[in-house]
Amino acid sequence: MKATTSAPAEIARPQPAGERIAALVFRIGVLPILMIAALAVFTGLSDQFLTIQNLTNLLRQSVYLILVALGQMLALITGGFDLSVGTIIALTSVIAAMAMTAIGADLPDAAWIAILGGCAAGFLAAAGVGLVNGVGIAYFGVSPFIMTLGVQSVGFGLALYLTGGVPVSGLPPEFSDVLGFGTVLGIPTPVLICIAAILAALLLLERTALGRHFYAVGGNAKAATLSGIETRRVLLAAYIICALLAAVSGLLLTARTESGEANLGGTVALESIAACVIAGVSLRGGMGRVGSVVLGAIFIGLIQNGMNLASIGSYLQMVVLGALLVCAVIADQLRHRFQR
């Protein structure tokens, strides 16, 4: 008396050619196609574009966005997003810099204690912001949009208030020498740190229960709850880890600029969401791969770098970036429709 009737539903759909191409795009995403197109266009526009030096430069510059985009991806996978990543960078930068100068003033000979203390202070501040985001979203049910929008204003205001709008300078020179401009075996330290973060994110998402729970909560929060998953704790973890990754980016940027600034990370929320969405992270949650997001962030960097070389002004760059985000979301919608 075993199943006699389950066969018809499992017959594969017949696929015409158009649908096969669509299926291919669905699988690999639009990103590789966009990447090749952008490479071709910018190579045509500027002969400095396709040089080893520019491309290494591009990778180095992309580090900061990659880190933020990895965090943003976690928030997106759980079905939310984080508009406050820019603010987290600013707060981290300002607070770390202030802590470093304060400790440095007391212990002028122990530069590394000052640096570590400053970084710890920065991480703590970021974790605090992530906690506030997470608690608001997970425990009070505030929509991620409102919560992180509000927090982004609060955080930015705090960063400006703490500094009076003036950059915090006088950081220990070792900080910039190592974390901003240093190299290990010829590889810039920021790149190494970024690679470590990418590996950690991969491990988290692919090989831990928490990572799987991120996808489950984003894919179907009700099902996750009824499966015995502490949905709220998972959301909280996502926003805190997102904030910590943004903080790493903030610290590296501080080291690069050699000062704590409230203006760091102004457009990073938009850029990081664009990087993720272009990389196929669904705004509905439950989908997203680390590798693609890294490529997505590099792609955003590539567009900016290419436009700089082609001497397209920053005003127009804003236009292009915004349009790109909207197009990526449209592509996501179409993909969703195809998936059904």
Place this chain on the structure above:
Amino acid sequence: MATPLLELVDVTKQFPGVRALDGVSATLERGEVHVLFGENGAGKSTLISMVAGVHQPTSGEIRFEGEPVTFASVHEARARGISAVFQEFSLVPTLSVAENLFLGDEPRRFGLLQPRRQRAMARDLLARIGFDIDVDLPVGRLSRAQQQMVEIAKAFRGELKLLILDEPTASLSEKETERLFALVDQLRVRGIGILYITHRLQEIRQIADRITVLRDGRQIATVDARIPERELIEMMAGRAIAEIYPAIAHRPGEVMLELDAVSTASGVAGASLTVRRGEVVGIAGLVGCGKSEVMRAAFGADRLTAGTVRFRGQAQPRPRPSAMWRAGFFYLPPDRREEGLVLSFPARANITLPALRDRRHRAWPFGLSARAERATARDLARRVDLADRNLGRPVGLLSGGNQQKALFAKGLSTDIALYVFDEPTVGVDVGTRATLYALIKELAEGGAAVVVVSSDLPEVMHLSHRLYVMAGGRVTAELSGPEITETAVLRHFFDHSAETAS
């Protein structure tokens, strides 16, 4: 003889990958009540959706009043006098009853709405069909039964020749059901044809003229309504009843779950019941009677407002799904796509989701072992008779029966002592049902406590050793063994004490 009102000639509907309806031919006379009978997924809904203009047949012909028709939309069908009342309500909760009744067809003059005339028309309409509802109330404030009545009333807005009712009594009380049947009789006299979907044999006896039985998209027979019940059920299931429902040994042990005067905001009002090891306890009742909510409250999915829950002897003042699951309580939600499965996950990841933190899935030094996870999924899939090749596919693409098997397998992934199956076989084929029932037998005889909450009366009646009947959020009867008969159960479906009290 005059041409029938509606004639289906060899109608077939092919959805991608599934033949939902295969060569159905039937007629509906003026003034006839024609019941469509079959399990979920048999093609009843597909059939009515084509008559109502939601879908178009792949091949075959629909003739209405003698002429072939193709309705591109519900709107077109309605213009010809065909109205459908579907199970899912199409009501806007924030708008008033009157606004809902005329939504999309508001009375206007010079392009402006006429709210007063609309209200009068709404009152008229409701009075004509004998429903008593305040037209100014927002629909969201109405009870489910009242919403159902508004939904039905919407069908009477324009000229009506053919009415389609999809399980209209699923949430109506006895009184409201009687009123609906009186209305149906009235329509019959006026020569309106009625296509009626129901699972209840009693209703068939009461109002049906003819019955078309569907199974797996095929038309099994069209018969006179006086056919014996047993024959009808066996026609629907395609096998003898004894082959579907296994005999489950009854060896009650210690009490696992004890609910005392449990109430929730979602509609449970002081329900008490106990569940023991080694027995299958059924809970039956109308939609909205609280049968699902009471178990959800015990699991922590719905909030408890009063009463006590004791699970394995431990009082649970505020049960939470995560803690209850760890303590050995599995709740299988009734809507697998909405609450049960992460559709984008492969079946494998869905099955192992509750057990990921388990030590046996840990890889050294931390993290998940993909191999261990795969092994777990494979073992569990075997127990529910889910073929290996389904494990890697996104669960959303599997058939309903296979999705349900995956959902059952999920409950086997951790140590569970109490299984609550809320509508365990919604929309699955008979073969899968037999598999799932066999699993329920295995679990209960293995010493677990099992609760089956179901709107499918034969299902709860045949599986349960003891059966609680609920109405109005309270337990109205506890039947056991031979006391469990359809008449006895139905008698307690309606909360008489509440009606006389109010």
